[in-house]
Amino acid sequence: MSEITRATPVVEYTGRKGGIINGANVTDPNKILPMRYPWARTHYKKGVANNWVPEEVSMQQDVELWKKQGALSEDERHMILWNLGFFSTAESLTANNLVLAIYRHITNPECRQYLLRQAYEEAVHTDTFIYCCDTLGLNPDEIYNMYLDVPSITAKDEFVTEMTRSVFDPNFTTEGVANTQAFVHDLVGFYVIMEGIFFYAGFAMMLSMLRKNRMVGIGEQFQFILRDESVHLAFGADLINTIVKENPDIWTPEFKTELTNNIMRAVEIEHMYVDDTLPRGIVGLSPNTIKQYVEHIADRRLERIGLERKYHKDNPFPWMSEIIDMPKEKNFFETRVTEYKTGELDW
Numbered sequence: 001m002s003e004i005t006r007a008t009p010v011v012e013y014t015g016r017k018g019g020i021i022n023g024a025n026v027t028d029p030n031k032i033l034p035m036r037y038p039w040a041r042t043h044y045k046k047g048v049a050n051n052w053v054p055e056e057v058s059m060q061q062d063v064e065l066w067k068k069q070g071a072l073s074e075d076e077r078h079m080i081l082w083n084l085g086f087f088s089t090a091e092s093l094t095a096n097n098l099v100l101a102i103y104r105h106i107t108n109p110e111c112r113q114y115l116l117r118q119a120y121e122e123a124v125h126t127d128t129f130i131y132c133c134d135t136l137g138l139n140p141d142e143i144y145n146m147y148l149d150v151p152s153i154t155a156k157d158e159f160v161t162e163m164t165r166s167v168f169d170p171n172f173t174t175e176g177v178a179n180t181q182a183f184v185h186d187l188v189g190f191y192v193i194m195e196g197i198f199f200y201a202g203f204a205m206m207l208s209m210l211r212k213n214r215m216v217g218i219g220e221q222f223q224f225i226l227r228d229e230s231v232h233l234a235f236g237a238d239l240i241n242t243i244v245k246e247n248p249d250i251w252t253p254e255f256k257t258e259l260t261n262n263i264m265r266a267v268e269i270e271h272m273y274v275d276d277t278l279p280r281g282i283v284g285l286s287p288n289t290i291k292q293y294v295e296h297i298a299d300r301r302l303e304r305i306g307l308e309r310k311y312h313k314d315n316p317f318p319w320m321s322e323i324i325d326m327p328k329e330k331n332f333f334e335t336r337v338t339e340y341k342t343g344e345l346d347w
Contacts, residue, residue, distance in 0.1 A: 019246040020108045020239065021174045021183065032109040037242065040110040043235040047117045050231065052224045053124060054131040059217030066136050072214070075282050080215065082277040083202040084138070085146025086153045087225075088129035090198070093157060095122035097190050101167040105174050105183060106239075114235055121228045128221050135217075152276035155269050156198050163189030163262060181250045184243055188259050188305070191236025193266040195229050196301045201274050201290050203229075204317055208285045211319065223323050237304045244306070251306075260307050267298045267311075289316045 020037065035041055065071045072080075098119045106112055133140055147153050166172055166182040174183045203226050210219025244251050274290045281287055295311035302309055315321075 020111060020242050021105055021180070022107070029107060029109050029112065032113065035110050037108060037110055037238075039238050040108070040114045040235065043231055043238070044110070044114045044117050046231045047114070047121060047228065050224070050227050054128040054221055057217050057220045057224075059132070059135045062215050062217040063135060065215060073282065075278070075280055076209070076214075079205055079278050079282065080209070080218070081138075081143070082146070082150065082153070083206055084129060084132060084218075085143050085150060086156070086202060086273070087125070087199075088133070088143055089147040090157065090194070091122050091125040091129070093160070094190070094194060095119055095126065097164060097194075098122065101164065102187070102190065105167065105172075111239065118232055118235070121232075125225050125228070128225065132218055132221070150276065152269075152273040156273060159266065159269055160189050160194045160198070163193065177247070177249050180243065180247050181255055184240055184250060185255075185259065185262075187236060187240050187243075188262065191233060191240070192301045192305065193263060195236070196233050197263070197266045197270055197294065197298055198273075199229055200297050201270055201277070201294055204290055204293055204320060205278060205285065207320065207323055208317075212284065226320075226323060233301075233304075240305050256307055259305075260302065260310065263298055263302060263307075264310060267294055270294045292316050293320075 098115055103112060103115050103119075106115065129143070132138070133143055147157050164186040166179075167186045172179065172182070174180050203222060206215075206219055206222040207226070209215045210223065271291050271294065274287050274294070278285065278287050278290065292313050293316050296313045296315045299309035299311050299313070
């Protein structure tokens with residue numbers, strides 16, 4: 001699949017007063033038609049098309065492999081546990097951000113409709129890790145306390161929490177240049193960093209197991225989560241770019257530098273997580289290759305919101321795009337490359 005490297009995407013804007021934020025005085029949040037931002041509706045429909053629940057996926061093979069002595073190496077088991085530990089609480093953190101912070105500041109009804117859809121998907125993702133822990137018989141105290149007990153996971157959660165502190169202030173508003181910048185700053189933390197960088201090393205690790213036909217139940221669920229997150233990212237980028245388009249005064253050189261530095265710091269933290277989760281590498285997967293992938297996707301995230309690339313690294317895992325593009329009803333092991341759809345979401 002060819003790379004999608006467009007900078008700021010085209011988003012429809014009618015020029016009417018109000019905008020996607022600060023529009024409560026001119027926008028009836030209960031009146032979704034006529035739509036002002038058709039792209040929000042498009043993302044909503046893509047989310048619906050991806051609909052799934054974890055119980056659709058059999059984990060019998062996973063259980064047999066997990067319990068069979070020597071079937072998985074210690075490094076593989078460590079990698080699986082560390083990724084379950086990160087994602088199990090990261091999905092709840094993301095849902096809380098949406099429901100408690102972002103939703104109340106977005107006044108446009110079709111965007112709110114998508115945010116409700118995304119919140120539902122975060123609940124499904126949270127349920128996925130309950131299902132995985134219960135099925136494999138894992139210790140929930142161990143898995144769900146990793147965000148406190150494992151320094152590299154703690155660092156990721158704390159970085160996002162610190163980056164998104166403004167919008168949780170009950171007195172915060174998006175009125176004025178400084179506050180609009182603060183809101184965009186936090187959206188970059190939510191969408192670009194948490195969902196767009198901090199999730200993707202784990203995706204690469206777990207989906208590499210799926211490609212080897214190992215722990216396929218968990219792998220298929222990660223595949224579905226990856227598809228959901230691709231739509232979340234696309235919506236988040238369009239949301240950020242629309243706010244910037246409607247509030248051009250916020251897009252100063254200093255602000256762009258601040259956002260770029262935040263994303264680069266996130267890459268450093270994700271490198272630490274890679275070293276912690278996969279210290280020695282496993283067959284077909286090395287820490288350095290995953291770090292290269294993280295830098296590659298960081299450049300894509302930067303470009304997608306109109307910032308300059310910093311790493312200029314090739315994608316070492318082109319099969320990640322294939323997994324995103326593959327129709328939901330297809331089996332990854334039975335699908336020819338020619339059957340993959342040309343995607344728009346792997347940015």
